Amino acid sequence: MRFFLLFITFIIIGGLLEWYVYSALSNRWNGWSSWLRNTAKISYWVLLGLSVLSILMMFFFNKFQPRWVMNFWFSFVIFNLIVKTGFAVFLLIDDLRRLGIFTRNKINGVPAPEGGIKRSDFLLKAGLLAASVPMVSLSWGMIAGPYRYKVFSEKVKIPKLPKSFDGLKIVQISDIHSGSFYNKEAVQNGIDLVMAQKPDVIFFTGDLVNDQAKEMDPYIEMFSKLDAPLGVYSILGNHDYGDYVSWESEEAHQKNNKALRDVHGKMGWRLLLNEHVYLERGDDKIGLIGVENWGAGFHKEGDLEKAYEGIDADVKLLLSHDPTHFDKVVKKDFKDINMMFAGHTHGAQMGIETANFKWSPISLRYRKWAGLYEEDGQYLYINRGFGFLGYAGRLGIMPEITVMELEA
Numbered sequence: 001m002r003f004f005l006l007f008i009t010f011i012i013i014g015g016l017l018e019w020y021v022y023s024a025l026s027n028r029w030n031g032w033s034s035w036l037r038n039t040a041k042i043s044y045w046v047l048l049g050l051s052v053l054s055i056l057m058m059f060f061f062n063k064f065q066p067r068w069v070m071n072f073w074f075s076f077v078i079f080n081l082i083v084k085t086g087f088a089v090f091l092l093i094d095d096l097r098r099l100g101i102f103t104r105n106k107i108n109g110v111p112a113p114e115g116g117i118k119r120s121d122f123l124l125k126a127g128l129l130a131a132s133v134p135m136v137s138l139s140w141g142m143i144a145g146p147y148r149y150k151v152f153s154e155k156v157k158i159p160k161l162p163k164s165f166d167g168l169k170i171v172q173i174s175d176i177h178s179g180s181f182y183n184k185e186a187v188q189n190g191i192d193l194v195m196a197q198k199p200d201v202i203f204f205t206g207d208l209v210n211d212q213a214k215e216m217d218p219y220i221e222m223f224s225k226l227d228a229p230l231g232v233y234s235i236l237g238n239h240d241y242g243d244y245v246s247w248e249s250e251e252a253h254q255k256n257n258k259a260l261r262d263v264h265g266k267m268g269w270r271l272l273l274n275e276h277v278y279l280e281r282g283d284d285k286i287g288l289i290g291v292e293n294w295g296a297g298f299h300k301e302g303d304l305e306k307a308y309e310g311i312d313a314d315v316k317l318l319l320s321h322d323p324t325h326f327d328k329v330v331k332k333d334f335k336d337i338n339m340m341f342a343g344h345t346h347g348a349q350m351g352i353e354t355a356n357f358k359w360s361p362i363s364l365r366y367r368k369w370a371g372l373y374e375e376d377g378q379y380l381y382i383n384r385g386f387g388f389l390g391y392a393g394r395l396g397i398m399p400e401i402t403v404m405e406l407e408a
Contacts, residue, residue, distance in 0.1 A: 007059050014055075014081070018048060021084050024091050028124055040128060043135070051080035067179035067210045071392035072142075078391060079138055083131045090127030094120050141350065141395030146388050147186035149193050150398040154372050154405070156379055158338050160314040161408040162284035171199035171228070172402035174321075174343025175237065175385035178219050179210035180392070190386060190399070191222055197403050201230035201279060204269065205343040206237025206293065206321030210389060211245045213259035224267040230279050234269040235290045236261075237321040237344060238298040239389075272319060274303040276311045287313030289337070294329070295322030295344070304329060317341070323368050326380045339379040341404075345369045346385040347397035360397055370397070 025044060029037045054073035062070060098117045105112060161168075171194055181187050194202070209215040216223075226232050240260055247253040264271035272290020279286050289311065294302025302320060316337045318330065323342040330337055347353075347370040351360025362369045373380040384400035 007055075010055060010059075014051065017081070017084055017088060020088055020091060024094075024119060024124065028119055028121065031121075036125075036128075043132075047080045047083060047135075050076040067215065068182045068392070071180050071388070071390060074390050075138070075142060075392045079135065082134045082138065086134060087127040087131040090123050090130065094123040097123075137395055138350075138391075138393070141391075142393035145349075145394030145398065146392065147183060147190065148394060148398050149190045149386075149401055151193065151197065151401050151403055152371070152384075153403040154381065155407055156339065156372070156404065157407045158315055159377070161406055162281070162286065162315070163408055164281040164284040165279075165286055165315070165406060166408040168406040169198065169200045170203060170341075170402075170404040170406070171197050171201075172203045172205060172341050172381070172383050172404060173386045173400075174205040174341075174383035175207040175346055175387055175389075176204070176223075177207055177210050177239070177385075177387035177389045179212070179215035180388050181219070184218065184222070187219065188222055190401070191225060194226060194401050197401065199228040199403075202226055202228045202232040203319055203341050204232065204234040205319050205341050205383060206235050207239045207343065207385075207387075208234075208237070208263065209260065210239055211242055213242075213256050213263055216260075216263045220263060220266055227268070230281075232267075232269045233277070233288060233290060233319065234264050234271050235319045235321060236271070236273070236292050236301070238293045238295055241293070241299045241301070243299055272307070274301075274307045276307055278313060285313055286315040286317065287311045288317050288319070290319040291325075293321050294325045296324045296328065298322060304334060308334060323366060323380060323382045326368065326373075326378075330380075331375060331378060335376075335378065337378065339381065341381050341383070343383045343385055345382060346388065349385070349388055349391050349393065349397055350395040351397045353396055 022044070025040060029040050032040070054076040057065065057073045058070060058077070097120065101117050102112070173194060242253055242256045242260070247256070261271060270277065272288070274291050276287055276289040279288055289304070289307045291304050291307050292301035293299050294304070302325065304320070318337050318340040320340055320342055322344045326340050326342065330340055345362050345366050348360045348362035351362070352358065358370065360369060368380060368382060370382050370384050373382075381402065381404060383402050384397055386399050386401070388394060388399070
């Protein structure tokens with residue numbers, strides 16, 4: 001029933017949008033130059049054709065395709081919706097203009113012109129120009145963005161940090177989503193870039209796969225090359241529980257979950273499941289807490305109280321996949337946790353990010369969505385993700401390798 005309702009919703013919304021856009025274009029494009037008319041027609045039908053094909057492939061043939069292919073189908077649907085919604089905004093402005101003229105004429109008793117009030121060619125052409133921007137940029141994001149890894153560096157002062165840990169270099173990656181990868185050489189370049197940072201310790205903050213443990217099979221050897229003197233520590237994200245696919249039985253579901261956890265061990269990573277460990281240098285130590293996924297509206301297995309119990313260290317670091325955990329729990333009840341490392345948002349994989357300004361559509365959902373945040377002496381760092389999911393690209397928000405240096 002859920003599948004049927006989702007499909008019908010897609011059809012209704014998409015159908016109304018297509019009717020609105022096509023009715024406006026078809027009434028005016030015959031009067032345009034042949035170049036502009038042909039460009040508009042070809043673009044319209046190509047986008048519509050790709051969108052229809054993509055919806056059919058996603059809803060009816062999804063079991064016969066790898067997830068990375070599904071990402072491309074999803075991207076084509078997003079292309080069509082964004083481009084035509086952007087154009088529809090200009091149509092709406094024009095329709096409001098026409099309604100205003102019609103209302104004014106009615107009030108003043110002015111007879112309606114023959115053929116009705118014409119659409120504005122200027123607004124239609126401006127709409128086409130505006131719609132071409134996301135079409136070109138989203139396409140470029142798929143070509144150049146998915147594996148364009150970027151290093152983000154931060155330094156944070158931590159009170160009571162033992163002297164032997166002064167300058168500790170933590171490298172964080174998150175949201176690998178191995179099922180979306182289609183270029184092993186590019187992934188290897190990302191792994192090489194991680195190791196080039198010469199980390200003292202490596203943190204992975206969840207979402208190793210999209211759905212199934214077997215997605216990691218081609219990449220286990222590659223990611224097992226991640227290594228650091230103090231170890232590699234990992235946690236689970238919401239996608240690591242296999243909740244977004246239909247399993248033939250609950251037994252198969254649980255078998256997958258066990259296999260996914262075993263993958264961490266095969267790579268030499270220490271998976272933290274609602275528990276804590278210590279990072280040690282000589283006689284000094286700092287506490288490292290790792291919880292399973294805790295997320296508002298997502299799979300919730302995280303138990304910070306259990307993981308925290310018995311920890312004995314002046315400095316405490318937390319790995320928790322979903323950044324909402326920080327505001328909803330950590331700040332309120334665990335005020336001596338110095339820093340939390342998270343991921344999950346991907347920065348929506350698209351947005352604007354400069355030295356002085358950053359914005360992404362994900363900011364409408366998450367108040368804290370990328371980078372470093374500090375409140376009352378507690379820090380939260382949200383990694384923008386190593387991989388990608390859904391939209392098969394990155395535009396403005398690049399895949400991230402975080403280098404966090406702690407200072408005494």
